[in-house]
Amino acid sequence: MVRRYTQLCPVAFGTGAVSTTGEVGKELGLKKVLVVTDENIEQLGHSQKVIDSLTEAGIQTVLFNRCEMDAPDYTVQAGADLAKNEGVDGIIGIGGGSVLDSAKGISVLATNNITVAELLDCSKKMMPVENPPLKIILIPTTSGTGSESTIIAVISDTKNHEKTGTMAPPTFAIVDPELALTMPKEVTVYTGMDAFSHACEALTSIQPNPHSDILCYDSIERITKWLPIAAKDLNNLEARENLALASNNAGIAFNDAMVHLGHATAHSMGAAFHIPHGICCALVTPVMLELTASVYPEKVKKIGEIMGLTINSSDSKEIGLQVADNIRQFMKQLDIPTLKDLEISKEQIGSCTNYVANEGLRFLCPVQVTEEQISELLGQIYDGYQ
Structure with missing residues (x-):
C-alpha cells in the first residue's frame, strides 16, 4: 500500500528560537501582524519577547490577549474582527494549544467574509472557504498539542456545545523549549x-x-x-x-x-x-x-x-x-x-x-x-x- 507523508511547515527548534520571530516574519514578507495570546502568557513576558523581536525587524504589531481555554468561537471571532479592522497581513500565535487553535481560526476568518459560525458550518459539511488564510507563525509554550505543525484548528462551538475542527495550515513554527520552563x-x-x-x-x-x-x-x-x-x-x-x-x-x-x-x-x-x-x-x-x-x-x-x-x-x-x-x-x-x-x-x-x-x-x-x-x-x- 502506498502512503504519502509530508512536513506541513518549516520548524525553527531550539532554546532561544523565539528571538528569531522577527527574522522569520521578514522572510515571510510580513509588515503588520496580530500577536495572539492570553493574559497569562502576556504576564510571563513571553508575548513581549515576540513583540520585541518583530519590532526590531521593522514589523508593526497589534496585541490580542483575550484567548481562553478550548478556543471558544466568540474569542476567534473577536480576534478576526480586530485583524480585519487593523489591516494586518499576518498572525503570530504564542501560547498553549487553545491559543494556537484560536490564532489559526483567526487567520482563516480574517481573509473571508464569513462569521465563525459559518466557518464551523463549512467545516462540518467539509466545504472549503473562499480565500486562503493569512500567513501565520505559531509558537507553543506547552509541549502537548503539536498544533504548530498540524493543519487543523479545533474551535469550541459554544452554542451547540461541541468542538469542531477547521482547516487552518500554519506557515511557520517556532519551538523554543525555554518557554515551557514556567x-x-x-x-x-x-x-x-x-x-x-x-x-x-x-x-x-x-x-x-x-x-x-x-x-x-x-x-x-x-x-x-x-x-x-x-x-x-x-x-x-x-x-x-x-x-x-x-x-x-x-x-x-x-x-x-x-x-x-x-x-x-x-x-x-x-x-x-x-x-x-x-x-x-x-x-x-x-x-x-x-x-x-x-x-x-x-x-x-x-x-x-x-x-x-x-x-x-x-x-x-x-x-x-x-x-x-x-x-x-x-x-x-x-x-x-x-x-x-x-x-x-x-x-x-x-x-x-x-x-x-x-x-x-x-x-x-x-x-x-x-x-x-x-x-x-x-x-x-x-x-x-x-
Missing part, C-alpha cells in the same frame, strides 16, 4: 499526555505511514523518559527540550496519520465537562490501545516495550491489556486524576455516547464500533482507572 506540574503532565495520545493514535489509525510511525515511537520514548523528570524538576531544560521535540514530532505524525476514536472521545468529554484536553486524552488512551491491539498487536506491543514492559504473549487481547495497565500505572505516577476525582459519575460519562458516535474522527479508528460499543468503552474508561 509551566506548572499539572500543565506539564496534562500536555505531555496529550502528545502521548497523539503518538498512540497516529500509530493505530486506519492510515498510518512509515514516517509517522518513526516519529510516534520516538515521541513515546521521549515522553516516557522525560515527562516524570520534568514533573519533578520544572526547570530541567533537557527534559523540556525532549518534551518539546516529542510534542512537535507527534503533531507532525498525526497531521498525516491522524488521530481517531480516542480524540473523538476526548473532545466529547472536554465539551461536556470542560476539563483539560490532556486529562481527557490520558484517560481514554489505555482503552483505545486495548481496542486497537486486535488490529495492530505488534505496534501496541512495541509501545509497551518502549515503556519498559517485557511481553511474552502473542495474544492481541493479552498484549492490549498489559500495555493498557502499564499506561495506567504511568498515569498514577504522574498524578493524573480519575473521573471520580473530577466529580464525574459513570452515568455522566455515558452521556457522551451520542457525541462520540457523531464525531467524524471515530471513523479513522481501525475498529469500527457501534453506539452500544461506544457506551461500553466509556464505561471502561471510568472503571479502568480508579
Whole structure:
C-alpha cells in the first residue's frame, strides 16, 4: 500500500528560537501582524519577547490577549474582527494549544467574509472557504498539542456545545523549549499526555505511514523518559527540550496519520465537562490501545516495550491489556486524576455516547464500533482507572 507523508511547515527548534520571530516574519514578507495570546502568557513576558523581536525587524504589531481555554468561537471571532479592522497581513500565535487553535481560526476568518459560525458550518459539511488564510507563525509554550505543525484548528462551538475542527495550515513554527520552563506540574503532565495520545493514535489509525510511525515511537520514548523528570524538576531544560521535540514530532505524525476514536472521545468529554484536553486524552488512551491491539498487536506491543514492559504473549487481547495497565500505572505516577476525582459519575460519562458516535474522527479508528460499543468503552474508561 502506498502512503504519502509530508512536513506541513518549516520548524525553527531550539532554546532561544523565539528571538528569531522577527527574522522569520521578514522572510515571510510580513509588515503588520496580530500577536495572539492570553493574559497569562502576556504576564510571563513571553508575548513581549515576540513583540520585541518583530519590532526590531521593522514589523508593526497589534496585541490580542483575550484567548481562553478550548478556543471558544466568540474569542476567534473577536480576534478576526480586530485583524480585519487593523489591516494586518499576518498572525503570530504564542501560547498553549487553545491559543494556537484560536490564532489559526483567526487567520482563516480574517481573509473571508464569513462569521465563525459559518466557518464551523463549512467545516462540518467539509466545504472549503473562499480565500486562503493569512500567513501565520505559531509558537507553543506547552509541549502537548503539536498544533504548530498540524493543519487543523479545533474551535469550541459554544452554542451547540461541541468542538469542531477547521482547516487552518500554519506557515511557520517556532519551538523554543525555554518557554515551557514556567509551566506548572499539572500543565506539564496534562500536555505531555496529550502528545502521548497523539503518538498512540497516529500509530493505530486506519492510515498510518512509515514516517509517522518513526516519529510516534520516538515521541513515546521521549515522553516516557522525560515527562516524570520534568514533573519533578520544572526547570530541567533537557527534559523540556525532549518534551518539546516529542510534542512537535507527534503533531507532525498525526497531521498525516491522524488521530481517531480516542480524540473523538476526548473532545466529547472536554465539551461536556470542560476539563483539560490532556486529562481527557490520558484517560481514554489505555482503552483505545486495548481496542486497537486486535488490529495492530505488534505496534501496541512495541509501545509497551518502549515503556519498559517485557511481553511474552502473542495474544492481541493479552498484549492490549498489559500495555493498557502499564499506561495506567504511568498515569498514577504522574498524578493524573480519575473521573471520580473530577466529580464525574459513570452515568455522566455515558452521556457522551451520542457525541462520540457523531464525531467524524471515530471513523479513522481501525475498529469500527457501534453506539452500544461506544457506551461500553466509556464505561471502561471510568472503571479502568480508579
